[in-house]
Amino acid sequence: MKQLKIKDNQYEKKESFSEVASIVKRVADKTLGNLQNEGIFVFPECMNDAKDITREQFILQSYNDKYCTGNVMGFLGMESERIVIESRFSVGDKDYFFQYLLEKVLDYPNFVNLCTDMNQDDMVYHLLLFLFPYYLKSAMRKGPFKTYICKKYNDRNINGVIDIARHIRLNTPFIGNVSYNQREYSFDNYLMELIRHTIEYIKGKSYGYALLKNVKDEVKLIVESTQGYCASERRTIIEENKKNKLSHAYYHEYRSLQKLCIMILQNQKHRFGLGNRRIYGILFDGAWLWEEYINTLIGEQFYHPMNKARSGQQKLFSDGSGLIYPDFIGKNSANRIIVDAKYKPIRNIASGDYLQVLAYMFRFDAKWGYYIYPDIYNSNVKELMLNQGVTFENSVNPRENIGVKKVGLSIPCACDNYQEFVNQIQKSEEKLKQYFKEDL
Numbered sequence: 001m002k003q004l005k006i007k008d009n010q011y012e013k014k015e016s017f018s019e020v021a022s023i024v025k026r027v028a029d030k031t032l033g034n035l036q037n038e039g040i041f042v043f044p045e046c047m048n049d050a051k052d053i054t055r056e057q058f059i060l061q062s063y064n065d066k067y068c069t070g071n072v073m074g075f076l077g078m079e080s081e082r083i084v085i086e087s088r089f090s091v092g093d094k095d096y097f098f099q100y101l102l103e104k105v106l107d108y109p110n111f112v113n114l115c116t117d118m119n120q121d122d123m124v125y126h127l128l129l130f131l132f133p134y135y136l137k138s139a140m141r142k143g144p145f146k147t148y149i150c151k152k153y154n155d156r157n158i159n160g161v162i163d164i165a166r167h168i169r170l171n172t173p174f175i176g177n178v179s180y181n182q183r184e185y186s187f188d189n190y191l192m193e194l195i196r197h198t199i200e201y202i203k204g205k206s207y208g209y210a211l212l213k214n215v216k217d218e219v220k221l222i223v224e225s226t227q228g229y230c231a232s233e234r235r236t237i238i239e240e241n242k243k244n245k246l247s248h249a250y251y252h253e254y255r256s257l258q259k260l261c262i263m264i265l266q267n268q269k270h271r272f273g274l275g276n277r278r279i280y281g282i283l284f285d286g287a288w289l290w291e292e293y294i295n296t297l298i299g300e301q302f303y304h305p306m307n308k309a310r311s312g313q314q315k316l317f318s319d320g321s322g323l324i325y326p327d328f329i330g331k332n333s334a335n336r337i338i339v340d341a342k343y344k345p346i347r348n349i350a351s352g353d354y355l356q357v358l359a360y361m362f363r364f365d366a367k368w369g370y371y372i373y374p375d376i377y378n379s380n381v382k383e384l385m386l387n388q389g390v391t392f393e394n395s396v397n398p399r400e401n402i403g404v405k406k407v408g409l410s411i412p413c414a415c416d417n418y419q420e421f422v423n424q425i426q427k428s429e430e431k432l433k434q435y436f437k438e439d440l
Helices: 014-027 032-036 096-106 120-140 164-170 190-203 213-225 231-243 249-270 286-301 352-363 418-439
Strands: 002-007 011-013 040-043 060-063 066-069 072-078 081-086 147-155 178-186 279-285 328-330 337-341 368-375 382-388 397-410
Touching (some): 002 014, 011 014, 014 081, 040 249, 096 120, 096 418, 120 249, 147 164, 190 249, 231 249, 286 328, 286 337, 337 352, 352 397
Parallel strands (some): 002 081, 040 279
Antiparallel strands (some): 011 066, 147 178
16 A cells, blocks of 8 residues: 655645555645545535635645645545544654544544554545544424425325325235335435444444434434435445435535535445545644644633634625624623634734734734644744824834734643543643633
8 A cells, every 4th residue: 555644735746646646646736626526525515605615725735846735634534545644733653633633623532543554445534434423413403304205105085196006916816005105204205224233233333322422412302303214225225325325505514514414324335445546535734723622721711713614704884895704702791802713823813814814903902813733843922013193104003902812722742642641731731721711
């Protein structure tokens, strides 16, 4: 097996990709929107108005004699070739930082092994399984999916269109029953059956019940809604869902769940990478993971608008225009602050980042804006006071109470094992929490 490890947001010479040329040929200079249609799973689902990751973003983009990686982490595979995209903030052979983000944000079981020396096919497949509870919970917030289905009956209570061929086949000689079809608005439909099959398959895993523990209410509702479930009809249900993919915008969470279920159940038998030079993979938006991770640390003190979920949207102007999604808005109205989670080094937080946060500060009457970034250099908090005056009048001076602060969360380096990494980063988390308690 040929494998290449690379980092996100980095430039690499094209010659270093020679051993994985087949994958590069399929993904280079193609957008995530194109690749999603080829079997690559992007988490979270790309939104056209997402600020960090869009359908137009590239995994590998050509720049002269180099390829530039995008803002995604994960795994790609094709035949005997593998590409592992690690976090640029991980140091050493093992990407403990990426694993920790997944566990904190997606509530992955702590026994998930993301060591890149394990079988990549199994790694990707298990990641898909561990995504299922998150997608199920997101979809079920809108309640069980209900749609019209065609039910077949053979009894004496005729209430539908008679099926002549089936009636002759089942009711000869005639004993009083009539075969007919009836269109019903039901919860027990092709999509809910697909979800049920996926649940039953996951339950069959040694870690299945532990994985579904946090969505037990949603699982119970699915089971109660699918009284017609039959394990032997799994292939039929898969094919029916492949032919009837959801397209309504209101059900975009169910659309993502449907796609995930099909991938899980299909790969149960076919595994990954089989077929005519098929490419596969799972990719995670690094900026989104970092933002949601920070939310687990400071979320109690802040409102958290989410642009990808299109919730908590704010407007700049009174006519409703100027849609914005600040990462975090302080709940303390007397001392409002704005926090922006930046998945980038401190030296890269500049220009447009400043303008964005300053605009948010002006909109919400905040005196201070904060950037929280992954720090691998143990940097000190950097405080920048906003200037006033103009150079033409020789009147430029720093303001006394308006500015921004760059606060790094220290990422452990050179850890011997994952547990050591967890212990160290938890100390960094406590330090960050204490900092905001004191500042607020």
